[in-house]
Amino acid sequence: MTTATRGEPAPIPTPRPQAVLTPLNTGSEALWAYDPAPERIRPEISPSYGLFIGGTFTPSASGATMPTLNPATDETICQVARGEQADVDRAVQAARDALPAWSALPGKERGKYLFRIARRIQERARELAVLETIDGGKPIRESRDIDIPLAAAHFFYHAGWCDKLRYAFAGREPTPVGVCGQIIPWNFPLLMAAWKLAPALACGNTAVLKPAETTPLTALRLAEICKEVGLPDGVVNIITGAGETGAALVNHPGVDKIAFTGSTEVGKRIAKAVAGTKKKLTLELGGKSPNIIFEDASIDQAIEGIVQGIYFNQGHVCCAGSRLFVQESVLDDVVTRLQRRLASLRVGDPLDKNTDVGAINSKAQLETIERYLQAGRDEGATLHEVNGSTLPSAGSWCRPCFFTGVQPSQTVAREEIFGPVLAVMSFRTPDEAISRANNTPYGLAAGIWTDKGSKIFEIASRLKAGVVWLNTYNKFDPASPFGGFKQSGFGREGGMHGLRAYVRL
Ligand code: NAP
Ligand code: MG
16 A cells, blocks of 8 residues: 655555456346466375375275376376275274273373364365365365365364363263264365364274265375374274275274264165164264245345355255245245346356356266256256356366256155255245245255244244254354254264264263
8 A cells, every 4th residue: 555745645546457357148147257266286196095094004905096086177186095894994903902092191181182183274274175176176265265164173172172071061971982983975075074083082082084985185184184293093094995995884893983974875774784783873964954035034145045055065065955945925036036146156167266166076976966957857847057157178067056846746855966956946924834844854954034033933943953044054163063853864063962972971
């Protein structure tokens, strides 16, 4: 900023260079694109990574490896070890060996390690964000502003609990469960690892974590961080691999607790496998969460929340607000504004800081989404594909879209799509909204949009969902518990409630 000398006229400020605006869509509503703003740092990536067992990176016993791809380009990023039964045996043994010393450590000392991990995640945040985006396809803006800061926040939050566990369970003496087998999905790779490891470690347990096949890289960086902060060997073990690796962990007799986040289908299989054993179990599964807009809501605010709720992370969000119920009197208005907002979303290079919607995580997931789009059309719903972004020639992409004219019995209203696809339906009365919102086998999350406080409390108390957001959506905090009802699973993660899964009382 320039300042004027007393008595002289203030200099005329030099105009700032303007971004070059190029028309993106032609037609009645011209939109404008920003110049590209690519994230330029490229973290170092080795050609191959081993399993992290007992504090050392080692190849799998059979030498088997698998590639991890960049879903935005279809290029292979590197190879990672494919863990098998023998590797799971080694990892569980390492966790068992580390357990006595780790669980005997005073809480204050354990807390120091968690604080260090949190700080190191912050220090390496940019590198982690880029890796998350390259490996999983999510926009850099999300990995930078949501995934990585929240992962650090989870370690910070749980570091604080380490020496206060007795106060979390008044009058009772919590002891660790033992060796925890933890299996996570690909939609929030580092964040899910933090959700699992931070409470387990805080409560004095040791862990074997299995990341998803398509997104192992940030979990392996977290393994490096564990080494950097001097975490005792074997407290955290990371086994990359496929579904069978996860199954081997679930069935391992040396594991005391299974924590799983993933699909309801695999969750059910795990529940069966664990039934009749002494293993503790928590399941965080799928959802088909409703967003309800009343006629008295601030419609623009609601549209922004709906867009956050379903198009955020390409709809790869277990609590995505994938069913939208709109009060009949404002239905047309909401649909018009939704169309306009969708047309303005930028789909494309996930490493571009202006990108709103990145790549679909895998070819398999894209095929699933496309099957659902076809099912919606076949069953008579109307598909609105209003986004005109130019898509890259390689990679897996799906433009954000929505269905209207949806009947509750149709597939797109019932099943989890896990993509940027919204089903819009209408209702007349609050009672109808509640009964339709609750008419699902899931119960993970819900959103309510209204100007009336009394309505909020009444409706929220009658919705069968683990989380109910009011005039907002998809907001997370390590201090608030997250988890579902019905087929969305059981047990809570985060907050004081989340500690319960990792202690015996
Ligand atoms: P998924 O197929 O169930 O996979 C989840 C994890 O389980 C992956 O690491 C997977 O390994 C592993 N796995 C697969 N088969 C297994 C088996 N038989 N035994 C043990 N582990 C096994 O789910 P996804 O498609 O990756 O993730 C999407 C689903 O996760 C959605 O349904 C979503 O709603 C749910 N999700 C829920 C939450 C929540 O908090 N409730 C959060 C995020 C996601 P591979 O990757 O190697 O197959
Ligand atoms: Mg990948």
